[in-house]
Amino acid sequence: MFKFKPVFKKTKYITVKNTIENLPKEEEKKPNIPDGMWIKCDKCGKILYKKDLDANFKICNHCGKHYRMSAKERIDLIIDTGTFREIDTEIKTINPLVFEGYEEKVNKAKSVSKLEEAVVTGIGKLYGKDIVIGVMDGNFMMGSMGSVVGEKITRAIEKATKKNLPVILFTASGGARMQEGVISLMQMAKTSAAIARHNEAGLLYIPILTDPTTGGVTASFAMLGDLILSEPQALIGFAGQRVIEQTIKQKLPEGFQRAEFLLEHGFLDKIVNRKKLKKTLYKILEMH
Structure with missing residues (x-):
């Protein structure tokens, strides 16, 4: 007789608790910041908030670089x-x-x-x-x-x-x-x-x-x-x-x-x- 392999397997549900516990420690501490929110000025090296840069006519308020x-x-x-x-x-x-x-x-x-x-x-x-x-x-x-x-x-x-x-x-x-x-x-x-x-x-x-x-x-x-x-x-x-x-x-x-x-x-x-x-x-x- 043919033996059929089980089609359905038991699913291991991932709970919030399990997810947090399994995260590496550095991932736990890392803030969730959307891409493009902050940029580093390539002239003076200061960190700029993108919305502030746009509001300032795309000029770095530290060194005056015109983007x-x-x-x-x-x-x-x-x-x-x-x-x-x-x-x-x-x-x-x-x-x-x-x-x-x-x-x-x-x-x-x-x-x-x-x-x-x-x-x-x-x-x-x-x-x-x-x-x-x-x-x-x-x-x-x-x-x-x-x-x-x-x-x-x-x-x-x-x-x-x-x-x-x-x-x-x-x-x-x-x-x-x-x-x-x-x-x-x-x-x-x-x-x-x-x-x-x-x-x-x-x-x-x-x-x-x-x-x-x-x-x-x-x-x-x-x-x-x-x-x-x-x-x-x-x-x-x-x-x-x-x-x-x-x-x-x-x-x-x-x-x-x-x-x-x-x-x-x-x-x-x-x-x-x-x-x-x-x-x-x-x-x-x-x-x-």
């Missing part, structure tokens, strides 16, 4: 509540060079950043004054400049020229987007030409350089402002420090690509603390 912000956070920082109207949302990214895996990277970036591309452009009011604003977001493929980024910035500047409005543009980028090759590099000339026409119309253009601003963005519209502002300690440059040192065979000064060094050597007009940025921009707009 990176999203496009939405920057728009909320300087644009009057309820006045921002996004433009050119219909422009979509394609894969012009049929670069393998590019679509997947773009889709992942969309999911992570909740954006369609690495720049948001629109029209809004700053203390009641109409401006055209563009904000690059490093959460989308490190703010790299592809054809859509260049097109959106160019259209925003052209709209400002047509409506006789100033342009304020926040830069944050790792440079040109390699997946689009020379098409990406063409955006440097296109955006620069749009700024030249805006300038010829006697209109004001202010780029605000944030951490990091590098590569083709630095070599084009980031450095073409009537006044060039920056946040404290922002990394600003074209090539990386190691690349330059290997090329010229020399050791470079400490912090030579930080905003403070560039201000000292005439590349910037002013470094502005984030808390004072909106009022500073308003004063510049008033003077102009």
Whole structure:
């Protein structure tokens, strides 16, 4: 005869008492803190409460380090509540060079950043004054400049020229987007030409350089402002420090690509603390 193995086994129920008794002592003492509630400042080493950091415009209240912000956070920082109207949302990214895996990277970036591309452009009011604003977001493929980024910035500047409005543009980028090759590099000339026409119309253009601003963005519209502002300690440059040192065979000064060094050597007009940025921009707009 066949013997059947028992299908049902006795279940050992885990009681609260058993669970606590079986926990290692270090687990008993460890507090149950949700992930992301506290962060350690990577400049001064102080422990920061995330909600306090957000309420302080993402500035460490111990050392003043300016943490990176999203496009939405920057728009909320300087644009009057309820006045921002996004433009050119219909422009979509394609894969012009049929670069393998590019679509997947773009889709992942969309999911992570909740954006369609690495720049948001629109029209809004700053203390009641109409401006055209563009904000690059490093959460989308490190703010790299592809054809859509260049097109959106160019259209925003052209709209400002047509409506006789100033342009304020926040830069944050790792440079040109390699997946689009020379098409990406063409955006440097296109955006620069749009700024030249805006300038010829006697209109004001202010780029605000944030951490990091590098590569083709630095070599084009980031450095073409009537006044060039920056946040404290922002990394600003074209090539990386190691690349330059290997090329010229020399050791470079400490912090030579930080905003403070560039201000000292005439590349910037002013470094502005984030808390004072909106009022500073308003004063510049008033003077102009």
